[in-house]
Amino acid sequence: MNKVTCSLLIVMLCVSLTGWAQQTGSSTICHEDGTVTFQYHNDHAKEVLVDVQFAGRKPMTRDAATGLWTVTLGPAAPDMYPYCFIVDGVSVMDPQNPQYFPNEGFKNSLLEIKDPKGNLPHDIRKDVQHGRLEYIHYYSKSLGATNNAIVYLPPNYMRDYQKKYPVFYLISGTTDTEEVYYKVGRVNYILDNLIAEKAAKEMIVVLPYGNPMKLKPASADKTKEAPSLAVGGGVFNDDLINDLMPYIEQNYRTQNDRNHRAIGGFSRGGNQALYNGLTHLDKFSYLCSYSSFTSTDIPNVYDNAADTNGKIHLFWLGVGTDDFLYGNARDYMEFLDKKGIRSV
Numbered sequence: 075m076n077k078v079t080c081s082l083l084i085v086m087l088c089v090s091l092t093g094w095a096q097q098t099g100s101s102t103i104c105h106e107d108g109t110v111t112f113q114y115h116n117d118h119a120k121e122v123l124v125d126v127q128f129a130g131r132k133p134m135t136r137d138a139a140t141g142l143w144t145v146t147l148g149p150a151a152p153d154m155y156p157y158c159f160i161v162d163g164v165s166v167m168d169p170q171n172p173q174y175f176p177n178e179g180f181k182n183s184l185l186e187i188k189d190p191k192g193n194l195p196h197d198i199r200k201d202v203q204h205g206r207l208e209y210i211h212y213y214s215k216s217l218g219a220t221n222n223a224i225v226y227l228p229p230n231y232m233r234d235y236q237k238k239y240p241v242f243y244l245i246s247g248t249t250d251t252e253e254v255y256y257k258v259g260r261v262n263y264i265l266d267n268l269i270a271e272k273a274a275k276e277m278i279v280v281l282p283y284g285n286p287m288k289l290k291p292a293s294a295d296k297t298k299e300a301p302s303l304a305v306g307g308g309v310f311n312d313d314l315i316n317d318l319m320p321y322i323e324q325n326y327r328t329q330n331d332r333n334h335r336a337i338g339g340f341s342r343g344g345n346q347a348l349y350n351g352l353t354h355l356d357k358f359s360y361l362c363s364y365s366s367f368t369s370t371d372i373p374n375v376y377d378n379a380a381d382t383n384g385k386i387h388l389f390w391l392g393v394g395t396d397d398f399l400y401g402n403a404r405d406y407m408e409f410l411d412k413k414g415i416r417s418v
Contacts (some may be wrong), residue, residue: 108149126157152189156182179249196260204231216312228276240334245343338362367406379414387418
């Protein structure tokens, strides 16, 4: 293929892609009043709905001339919202949106309604130095397989090669993958902004894969397989403590003592974080739970309040009143209060 032919093909491809983009248009249009118009092209569907977090499931109307199914919903506050289209009863991701919610149980696309003033915690702000994200793969002896995680490194990590940093292990919720705090929660931008404001100290954040049981090779003897969600322990506990943490401490400049380690998580990850933190107070002194709780039967922890309180610098618990785990989380907080365990 000569250069002229190659150039012509590139031009034709660009024209073709431009025409396709103009024909299909954007699948979501955010308006100044906070409403959002959703568009989905399908000439053969008999019924299409959009399911978006701020409005629930709503039917869409098809324009026979354009083939577009459309609906305008809202207004909604600036934020990140998962959504999908339901086409003749089947949930599908938005084929025009490359941003998606990393989850093993459902496949949603992501809608970002931006704040015109740029005041959201996860906004990418001017004149703010940014950290970096690294995808890591490590061999887990506990699993007998390769596992993966994501590591956030603060802005100055690659500038000062002598400095060591505290570490926060942040675990995702049920069926979410390790990418959710990054792609949906934007934890890296939130920390960049907080560090720039001097509202947070520089730290390393490790996002583990919360369901490593899926990676464990099948055993012929099913009785020997440890449950993946057993009060936060089991396979995840072994992998975290015996494999992931040593890998992080060997490959990154970390402060390796309990006073410089934190662990937290959402939903299932909150259970895993609390259980692993409370059963390893020699390794963690900062514990956080978002919409979760854990076992009330952990020896030498709940019945020895003075010792436990002395080991924990921060025991932070939070849950929204609309969360389906609100009752369990509230009961756990009341249990801690009765035992004299200090929490926020």
